[in-house]
Amino acid sequence: MMMETHSCYVCGKNPLSKDEVGICKKLIDKKTTKFYCLPCLAEQLEVTEEELVAKIEEFKEEGCTLFK
Numbered sequence: 001m002m003m004e005t006h007s008c009y010v011c012g013k014n015p016l017s018k019d020e021v022g023i024c025k026k027l028i029d030k031k032t033t034k035f036y037c038l039p040c041l042a043e044q045l046e047v048t049e050e051e052l053v054a055k056i057e058e059f060k061e062e063g064c065t066l067f068k
């Protein structure tokens, strides 16, 4: 079975963590083909990494399936 991995669209970090992929889907588009690592995503969205981490935790608490 092939493992699906994503690399950061900006810096090429690979593989991205489940959290990074999940938060991209959540904040960009569920069907996005571009993924970002946390620092690059933070820059894209003009937020801080801390805010993204807080969001990830929030989504996890809601039981979001993207982070399982």
Ligand SMILES: [Zn+2]
Residues within 6 Å of the ligand: 008, 009, 010, 011, 012, 013, 036, 037, 038, 039, 040, 041
């Ligand atoms: Zn990156």
